[in-house]
Amino acid sequence: MTSHMHQAAPTQFVEASSIRFAYRRFGKAGGVPLVFNMHFMGTMDHWDPAVTDAFAKDREVILFDNAGVSSSSGEVPETFAQMGANAMAFIKALGLKQIDALGFSIGGLVAQEITLQAPDLVRRLILVGTGPRSGESMDTGTPEGKEIFGATYANPDDLWLRVHFTPSDASQAAGREFVKRFRLRSTNRDPEVSQAAALAQRAAIGRWGAKRDHAWDYLKTIKQPVLVVNGSNDVIIYTINSYILQQNLPNAQLIIYPDSAHGSLFQYPQLFVRHVSMFLDQDQ
């Protein structure tokens, strides 16, 4: 067990494919590490310590900035295939032979690409608040998402109260706790994602979401056990996309939480970590 956890883990660097990748690694070493893939406009600091530290008690946790994001060098490519290839290069540069991959939102698209491109590298896959290629409203983005990301906020962090949580009192209260938690780390925070990086991510989302024939056939080739998780009312990547993932993946379990949105893992961190831990450790 490394002594530092989420708040104190130093940002380290490793070079691969001419990119200097920033990462943090903590928790109980010795098993299959859990590699976290971040959402749109997110850095390592946008993960919830209530999630990462709870996992770190039983397994090694690896957070990283993909190419062109925050503390990592390089540029954000305009395809998820290339983001997956970059992530793979990072993982291999750490000398890892096998990982469990957790992807949240567009991190879920990266995690799918890693699994498709390097099936032997990924033992199990967790897809949270995400969707398949040509998923429902993933080409244009949802109208709610455009409104939420297009608005201005007196406190910039309040953006995430609307992205990740429902308007209910209970969900907003959980959201305010989450915002406090992800601000707890006071030193060596990641810089915010640049405008150019966000635009490239957006372009990649449009390509991923573009309508195509037999769009979901590729999911049949993902043989790993997959856990798909979402909130009941995700308005960023509609919840039905999680159902579509489950129905088209050959070996997927789906969990949908009540009165929750895109960031269900931050609303129910204890429950989420228990469900995911059961999935990662299960033998039936």
Add this chain to the structure above:
Amino acid sequence: MTSHMHQAAPTQFVEASSIRFAYRRFGKAGGVPLVFNMHFMGTMDHWDPAVTDAFAKDREVILFDNAGVSSSSGEVPETFAQMGANAMAFIKALGLKQIDALGFSIGGLVAQEITLQAPDLVRRLILVGTGPRSGESMDTGTPEGKEIFGATYANPDDLWLRVHFTPSDASQAAGREFVKRFRLRSTNRDPEVSQAAALAQRAAIGRWGAKRDHAWDYLKTIKQPVLVVNGSNDVIIYTINSYILQQNLPNAQLIIYPDSAHGSLFQYPQLFVRHVSMFLDQDQ
């Protein structure tokens, strides 16, 4: 803790609404008991001891035959409203003030009716392999269901291999283990459901499933926490109905298991009991 479990629990009787209800009660008394509501053509013996005995370690389990079914007297009514009223009479006759209700298949329709008619009686609700009023293909029944229930089987128990399990090797192997388990009880087994009882259940299913306007509005009045569970490929009550339940209930969690059908709880008994126990015990 009663010393007898699923295999040895005596069939007891209690009278209410002029019906002599057959039931079995076992497990750890003292908390909120878990009352099981059975599927089409099922008796107390069609529950899986791997499920009921696992629950019984931590809570009291109550199995019963509703009116007109197997060892209980009376007739099967042709509405689920009346089946719910009968179940409620049975529960109150036991002197219970609060229960957790688990309903599987048409037992899920009964459990919904109990909750609607006696909201103070039900603490939490578990709905497995079931659906809402006017659910998808619930008026006519599914073509797959008609074929499966219409076929004849050299070994009559093999019906349940097709009702509850998918055609995959893994699911069928789990099915054969289940069939062995539900035959383990050797004494005081319940008689099979009569043809008249099965026909009345079918008539009630047709009424429940009939198309109506604003069919799912009633779900908003169920304020209890609900756990909805199904297999990925339920061809008896299509899996999408579980998604519809989750989306329309105000406080519902959904879990869908991979490569499984109507009887997902019998395919993954350990996982199911852990998930349900977490739900029943959770405080977040």
